[in-house]
Structure formats: structure tokens, C-alpha cells
Amino acid sequence: MAANSKNKLVIIACSTGGPKALHTLIPTLDRNLDAPVVIVQHMPKGFTNSLAERLDDVSEISVSEAVNGEVLKKGHVYLARGGIHLQLKKDSGGKIIFSEYDAEPVNGLKPCANITLESVASLSVDLVICVVLTGMGADGYEGIKSLKARQPVYTIAQNRESCVVYGMPKVIVEKSIADIVLPLEEIGKEIIKKVGVF
16 A cells, blocks of 8 residues: 555544644645545534644644535545544546535544544545544544555554553554554654545
């Protein structure tokens, strides 16, 4: 799975400790990253826009809150809105767009990374980079497992030592679906290596 795959996507899942981790990770991403980045951070409604603005202020790459119906663009980071699930779909022209999904919380989570990841399975993406950062629980595991059955996937798990809560990455590692386990500070470099720049 080389960096020259044509159609790539990065999905980041995080929970407890996630905002601080994102402030370390996102500024390391190249502004010309050859893929869109979608973050599902467990947060209630009303908090994600300010987080996106803070990340945008400290990063070279552009960061914004995801907007329903918006077309995903390379070299841009999108943060799922708090309090609503986020799916990815193709529009009539074949472009990948955001589709918000207002359903019940899944295991108490809304947004839930599994819902976002599972929606990618039908998109025919050449390479999906799945990144699981600090957080309680197991969100991300079922979605990545489902995705791996249908798409080329490369999964990065944050290591125990750099996590605030080693829950979500621990499940990915213990279930043997992590391709690599890295300290937080090295994850951005690995994403760039796999995705490339334009």
C-alpha cells in the first residue's frame, strides 16, 4: 500500500484525552496531505466547532467542523460535529460527501467512530488510514474490522505510554488489527509516509 494510491482517506478516532492528543498530532500534518482527514472525537453538541478552530489556529493544514453535504477535499481536516453521527457517502457525481445521521447514541457515544468507519466500506477507496488514539472503551474496533473485510486499510494505534487512557488503542492492538503501534509524536509522520503529499 504505497503513498501513490489514487484515492485515499484518513479516519481518526479518539475520546478521553483526544483534544490534547489532536493538538500534538494535527500540527504535524502537511498542508498538502494527499487525502482528506476525518476526526471522530467523542464530544457533546456545541464543543467541536471551537476545537476545530483551535486546531486550525495552530496547524499548517486547514481544519474545520464537518458540514452536512460538504464534499471532502485533500489537504483538509474535518472534525465530526458533537452530538450527531457522521457517515460518508458518494453524491450523484461520485464525490465523497458528509452525511449526518441523527440516531440514538451507540454504547453511549454520539458521534460514534464505528458508524463513520462502517460507512466508508461502500466507497471504493484505494487506501484508508485508520488512526486510533487515546480513549475509553472500544469504539473504532468494529468499524475497522468491517472496513478491513472490504477495503485496503492501514491501521495505526497510539501506544500505551503516550495515551491518557489506553482503552480504544488497546483493543485494536489486542485484537491484532493494528498494523503499527506508535508514540503520539510519530503518528503524523507515519500518516504522511503512507498518504503522501500533492
